[in-house]
Amino acid sequence: MSRPLIDLQSDVKTRPTPAMRRAMAEAEVGDEAAGEDPTVNRLCERVAALLGKEAALFAPSGTQCNQIALCVLGRPGDELICDRSAHILCFEAGGLAANAGLNATALEGERGRYSVAQLEAALRSPSRHAPRQSVLALEQTSNLGGGAIWPLEQIEAVCAVARGHGMKTHMDGARLLNATVATGVSAADYARPFDSAWIDFSKGLGAPVGAALAGSKAFIDEAWRVKQRLGGTMRQAGIIAAGALFALEHHVARLKHDHDNAKALARGLDRMPGVAIDPTWIETNLVYFALDPEHCALDAERFCAALLERGVRMGVYGPRLVRAVTHIDVHANDIDTALAAVEAVLAEAN
Numbered sequence: 001m002s003r004p005l006i007d008l009q010s011d012v013k014t015r016p017t018p019a020m021r022r023a024m025a026e027a028e029v030g031d032e033a034a035g036e037d038p039t040v041n042r043l044c045e046r047v048a049a050l051l052g053k054e055a056a057l058f059a060p061s062g063t064q065c066n067q068i069a070l071c072v073l074g075r076p077g078d079e080l081i082c083d084r085s086a087h088i089l090c091f092e093a094g095g096l097a098a099n100a101g102l103n104a105t106a107l108e109g110e111r112g113r114y115s116v117a118q119l120e121a122a123l124r125s126p127s128r129h130a131p132r133q134s135v136l137a138l139e140q141t142s143n144l145g146g147g148a149i150w151p152l153e154q155i156e157a158v159c160a161v162a163r164g165h166g167m168k169t170h171m172d173g174a175r176l177l178n179a180t181v182a183t184g185v186s187a188a189d190y191a192r193p194f195d196s197a198w199i200d201f202s203k204g205l206g207a208p209v210g211a212a213l214a215g216s217k218a219f220i221d222e223a224w225r226v227k228q229r230l231g232g233t234m235r236q237a238g239i240i241a242a243g244a245l246f247a248l249e250h251h252v253a254r255l256k257h258d259h260d261n262a263k264a265l266a267r268g269l270d271r272m273p274g275v276a277i278d279p280t281w282i283e284t285n286l287v288y289f290a291l292d293p294e295h296c297a298l299d300a301e302r303f304c305a306a307l308l309e310r311g312v313r314m315g316v317y318g319p320r321l322v323r324a325v326t327h328i329d330v331h332a333n334d335i336d337t338a339l340a341a342v343e344a345v346l347a348e349a350n
């Protein structure tokens with residue numbers, strides 16, 4: 001394969017740019033565990049301000065941010081309420097049970113977004129027989145929901161119901177900044193109704209490692225204990241925090257290009273018989289589409305394998321479901337190349 005791979009499998013496939021690598025190489029560092037890494041400290045202050053919270057901590061991954069928050073907000077035997085598509089349920093190796101000891105009630109939201117009515121229907125009357133429902137979680141944007149954005153009013157409404165029921169609230173903000181760039185609603189406004197919220201640097205922001213979890217000072221004090229317990233405490237982590245800071249300074253506004261590219265990809269796919277997609281669903285950088293059995297002989301595995309041979313990688317998300325994700329390493333002309341490859345694969349298969 002002579003052409004470089006166009007990697008639409010995930011926004012975690014980004015590589016640090018030369019400028020980001022320079023910032024990392026030159027970072028001032030210290031012992032993160034002791035609070036002595038100036039670059040990590042700067043990053044945490046910046047994220048706390050961005051999310052409108054008192055404090056933040058730096059973690060190796062977004063998954064660890066979710067796990068820490070669940071451990072702090074719930075007690076073993078308590079119940080988490082979230083959408084059934086939640087990363088916490090589907091992709092964290094059962095950590096909610098193994099690490100936090102939580103049980104879960106999964107709501108059947110619309111593209112990852114559940115309603116007040118669905119939440120209310122899931123609330124239990126307090127009783128010594130019932131698990132204590134202690135944590136509500138949601139994803140902004142919803143990953144398996146195709147990058148769907150929760151409207152601010154809907155977030156405020158479900159969090160108000162949860163709070164009225166004595167629950168804590170947690171936002172998985174792996175792609176929160178995609179939502180803020182798409183809507184103009186600030187990250188702090190989205191995060192306000194939550195006890196804890198985090199953002200990821202290793203997705204569309206293009207840093208190699210890291211995520212930061214924010215909340216009240218008391219929450220972060222407790223979160224540090226869990227971070228230590230989970231082995232997430234680091235040493236000269238300023239090297240990676242510098243990549244995250246660089247991303248916050250230089251890679252946020254450009255997320256708009258990813259959204260434009262995702263829309264262009266969806267519009268192109270929509271013109272192809274064999275692909276089932278609703279381009280009006282594309283709000284951010286995630287594009288899911290189905291292969292229509294009437295017009296496409298390939299299942300998702302074989303489709304993606306054939307596409308890879310043509311230098312384009314997409315992800316298999318079901319027997320006939322495919323995901324393509326735009327990010328900093330995917331340029332507008334790559335979308336045209338990817339569409340031509342899809343067209344060729346579909347033509348060859350039929």
Ligand SMILES: *Cc1c(COP(=O)(O)O)cnc(C)c1O
Nearest residue numbers: 061062063087139143172174200
């Ligand atoms: C990727 C992702 C995570 C986990 O983040 P990592 O940094 O990969 O551990 C959590 N939630 C959502 C919605 C994600 O897309």
